[in-house]
Amino acid sequence: MSHNILSIAGTDPSGGAGIQADLKAFSALGGYGMTVVTALVAQTTTGVSEVHDVPAAFVRSQLDTLLTDVRVDAVKIGMLSNTEVIEVVAAAIDAYDLPNVVVDPVMVAKSGDRLLAADAVEALRTELLPRADLITPNLPEAADLLGEAEAADEAQMRSQAERLLALGPRRVLLKGGHLSGATSTDLLLSADAPAEVLTAERVSTTNTHGTGCTLSSAVAALRPQRPTWSQAVREAKDYLTEALRHADELEVGKGKGPVHHFHAWWGR
Numbered sequence: 001m002s003h004n005i006l007s008i009a010g011t012d013p014s015g016g017a018g019i020q021a022d023l024k025a026f027s028a029l030g031g032y033g034m035t036v037v038t039a040l041v042a043q044t045t046t047g048v049s050e051v052h053d054v055p056a057a058f059v060r061s062q063l064d065t066l067l068t069d070v071r072v073d074a075v076k077i078g079m080l081s082n083t084e085v086i087e088v089v090a091a092a093i094d095a096y097d098l099p100n101v102v103v104d105p106v107m108v109a110k111s112g113d114r115l116l117a118a119d120a121v122e123a124l125r126t127e128l129l130p131r132a133d134l135i136t137p138n139l140p141e142a143a144d145l146l147g148e149a150e151a152a153d154e155a156q157m158r159s160q161a162e163r164l165l166a167l168g169p170r171r172v173l174l175k176g177g178h179l180s181g182a183t184s185t186d187l188l189l190s191a192d193a194p195a196e197v198l199t200a201e202r203v204s205t206t207n208t209h210g211t212g213c214t215l216s217s218a219v220a221a222l223r224p225q226r227p228t229w230s231q232a233v234r235e236a237k238d239y240l241t242e243a244l245r246h247a248d249e250l251e252v253g254k255g256k257g258p259v260h261h262f263h264a265w266w267g268r
């Protein structure tokens, strides 16, 4: 049986993050990829130069047009830009009863540029988080969602993940990529299963553009093919680590380059 995986996100012309990265991860992991674009972003490996928001009414039009025709088996939600788009996406999750909703609460690009309006964080917290089966914040996003300082170690990550779970998502994957050390450790917390610590070797590479997009998309692609969220998340992290290991084979741009999707899959 084939699985249809939808990405609702912004674009990256350099192909390393956003919708382009999502499609690569879906394909590499055996999903059939589909997209609803929320924002056109002029960005590359060195940063963002301009963002052109898609009007919320047209985001709704894309969703309605697609979802009245095609069955969706999992959804990855990335950059949403503003409150109006968040409201449209939240309404679509309800109206079409979308399954396996993975929310990557994208706020700021690795380059430091904002991808979500500061006044939209509240809508993300109240409208989208409670509708998510899994949220995948990095440490700055977790801090912003909770109105707290950034976690500085695993113990603080654990208590922040618990407070994020209390905001309503069924599960939280808190990503520790922004800490330093020999490993890159994430925490998976859920209301109905024991907490899990996911540790991977920290790959020495500057090609870290789109790691978050890749991980959340890999989880969405794998979830319909695996019996549990835990299995989908663990395999997605292995996939990302493999894609990071082969990232230096790519020659893309002068800044933080992308990870290598296809090699990661065929190399397994």
Ligand SMILES: Nc1ncnc2c1ncn2[C@@H]1O[C@H](COP(=O)(O)OP(=O)(O)OP(=O)(O)O)[C@@H](O)[C@H]1O
Residues within 6 Å of the ligand: 017, 108, 109, 110, 137, 138, 139, 175, 176, 177, 178, 184, 185, 186, 200, 201, 202, 203, 204, 205, 208, 209, 210, 211, 212, 213, 214, 215, 237, 240, 241, 244
């Ligand atoms: N150098 C690295 N080696 C191995 N794993 C890494 C490395 N950097 C990040 N990761 C892993 O990549 C995933 C994404 O982590 P991170 O916290 O960097 O996400 P992010 O900031 O949302 O990424 P982006 O904004 O670029 O999409 C996590 O599973 C993290 O542990």
Ligand SMILES: Cc1ncc(CO)c(N)n1
Residues within 6 Å of the ligand: 009, 010, 011, 012, 017, 018, 019, 041, 043, 078, 079, 106, 108, 109, 110, 115, 209, 210, 212, 213
């Ligand atoms: C469109 C888009 N989504 C997410 C990120 C996060 O890295 C990015 N840089 N661009």
